[in-house]
Amino acid sequence: MNYFLSEEQNMIVETAREIALKKILPVREKYDHEGIFPWDVVEALSEADMCGLYIPEQYGGFGGGVFELCLAVEELSKIDGGISLAMAATALGTFPILLHASEEQKQKYLPDIAAGKSIAAFGLTEANAGSDALGMRTTAVLDGDHYVLNGTKQWITNGENAQVYTVFAKTNPEKGARGISCFIVEKGTPGFTFGKHEDKMGIRASSTTELVFQDCRIPKSAILGREGMGSIVAINTLNYSRPGVGSQALGIAAGALDDAVKYSRERVQFGEAISSFQAIQHMLADMATEVEAARALLYATARTIDAGEKKFAKDSAMSKLYCSDVAMKVTVDALQVMGGYGYMKEYPMEKRMRDAKITQIYEGTNQIQRNEIALQLIKEAAS
Known part of the structure; x- marks a missing residue:
C-alpha cells in the first residue's frame, strides 16, 4: 500500500x-x-x-x-x-x-x-498513581529560589540511563489537578537517585527504574510553564506521544507478520508448505489486513497532529488502542502459525508476543484509551 x-x-x-x-x-x-x-x-x-x-x-x-x-x-x-x-x-x-x-x-x-x-525520560507514574495520576504523592515545595522535591516515581522508561527528566509533583495538594506542576530535572542533581531496576516480562533491553527524590533541590527556573500547569503538560504530552506507542506496536505486529509468512513458506507438512493450507492462508490474510488498518489509522493520526489540528485526543487514543490490540492479536496468531517453534526462545516470536503486551498497558492502559475515546465522542455529540 x-x-x-x-x-x-x-x-x-x-x-x-x-x-x-x-x-x-x-x-x-x-x-x-x-x-x-x-x-x-x-x-x-x-x-x-x-x-x-x-x-x-x-x-x-x-x-x-x-x-x-x-x-x-x-x-x-x-x-x-x-x-x-x-x-x-x-x-x-x-x-x-x-x-x-x-x-x-x-x-x-x-x-x-x-x-x-x-x-530523556518522563517521570509521571508512581506505585499508587498509574491510571490515576492525580493520586501521586511526590511533592515540590518552594523554598526561596528553589523547589524541594520528595517522592518516588516508578516504572520509568529509560530509567537511570537518561540525562534529562521531566518530572511531575504536587506543588499545591489541595488544588487537585490544578495543584500539579512539571519540572526539568537533570541527572546528578543532589538528592536525586535511582531505586529498583525492574525485571520485566518483555522490552527487556529498555531500562525501567525507580526515580527517588530525597530533599532534591532544583532551581525555580526548572519549572515548565508555571506552577499548577502539570496536568495540562501531562495531557498534552500523552496526546502527542501515544502514536509513538502505536508505532512501536505496529512495528512489532508487522515484524511478526513477516516472520510468519516466511516460516509458512519454509515449513513443510504432509508433503507441502503449510502456506498452501487454507487455514494458514486465512490467518495470514487477517493478520495482514489488521496490520494495514492499524498503519492507516496511525499515519492519519500522526499527520493530523503535524498539520496543526487542535483536537486530536480521540485520534491519538484510537491509534494507541488499535495498534496495540493488533500487536497482541497478530503476535499470538503468528506464534500459532509457527507452532512449537514459535513457542521456543530460540525463535523471536515469543519475544515479540512478550513485547507486544506492554503496548496495551503503558502510556495509558487500553481501558483508559476507551474512556478517552468515549468522552471525546460524547463531547462532540453535545456540541
Whole structure:
C-alpha cells in the first residue's frame, strides 16, 4: 500500500531499516536475555542524525514531527520493540519541553537531545498513581529560589540511563489537578537517585527504574510553564506521544507478520508448505489486513497532529488502542502459525508476543484509551 511518503520520509525509513538490520538484529537476543541497554544503537541513531527527527531545525533537529518519529520507531520495532524504546521514550520525555518550555529551556536541552548526546525520560507514574495520576504523592515545595522535591516515581522508561527528566509533583495538594506542576530535572542533581531496576516480562533491553527524590533541590527556573500547569503538560504530552506507542506496536505486529509468512513458506507438512493450507492462508490474510488498518489509522493520526489540528485526543487514543490490540492479536496468531517453534526462545516470536503486551498497558492502559475515546465522542455529540 502506498502511503505517499516524501523522499526525505522514505530516507528515514531506509536508514532506520539499515540500523535495525545491522545494529539491532545481531544483538536482540542477547540484549533481551541480559537486559542490556542499547547504547550502541543510540550511538548509531545519533551518527545517522535520527535522534532529532521531531525536533525543530533551530534546535539542531531534523524539523519533522510525530509522523517522522513514528516512521522510524515502526521500522526499528520490526526487529526489536524493546530496543526501539530508547528513541520512543526519549521523545516522551522531550515532548513536555517541546510543548511547554521557555525559549531558554529549549535552547538548553533540545540541541543535546537532537544530537543524541542526551536521552530523556518522563517521570509521571508512581506505585499508587498509574491510571490515576492525580493520586501521586511526590511533592515540590518552594523554598526561596528553589523547589524541594520528595517522592518516588516508578516504572520509568529509560530509567537511570537518561540525562534529562521531566518530572511531575504536587506543588499545591489541595488544588487537585490544578495543584500539579512539571519540572526539568537533570541527572546528578543532589538528592536525586535511582531505586529498583525492574525485571520485566518483555522490552527487556529498555531500562525501567525507580526515580527517588530525597530533599532534591532544583532551581525555580526548572519549572515548565508555571506552577499548577502539570496536568495540562501531562495531557498534552500523552496526546502527542501515544502514536509513538502505536508505532512501536505496529512495528512489532508487522515484524511478526513477516516472520510468519516466511516460516509458512519454509515449513513443510504432509508433503507441502503449510502456506498452501487454507487455514494458514486465512490467518495470514487477517493478520495482514489488521496490520494495514492499524498503519492507516496511525499515519492519519500522526499527520493530523503535524498539520496543526487542535483536537486530536480521540485520534491519538484510537491509534494507541488499535495498534496495540493488533500487536497482541497478530503476535499470538503468528506464534500459532509457527507452532512449537514459535513457542521456543530460540525463535523471536515469543519475544515479540512478550513485547507486544506492554503496548496495551503503558502510556495509558487500553481501558483508559476507551474512556478517552468515549468522552471525546460524547463531547462532540453535545456540541
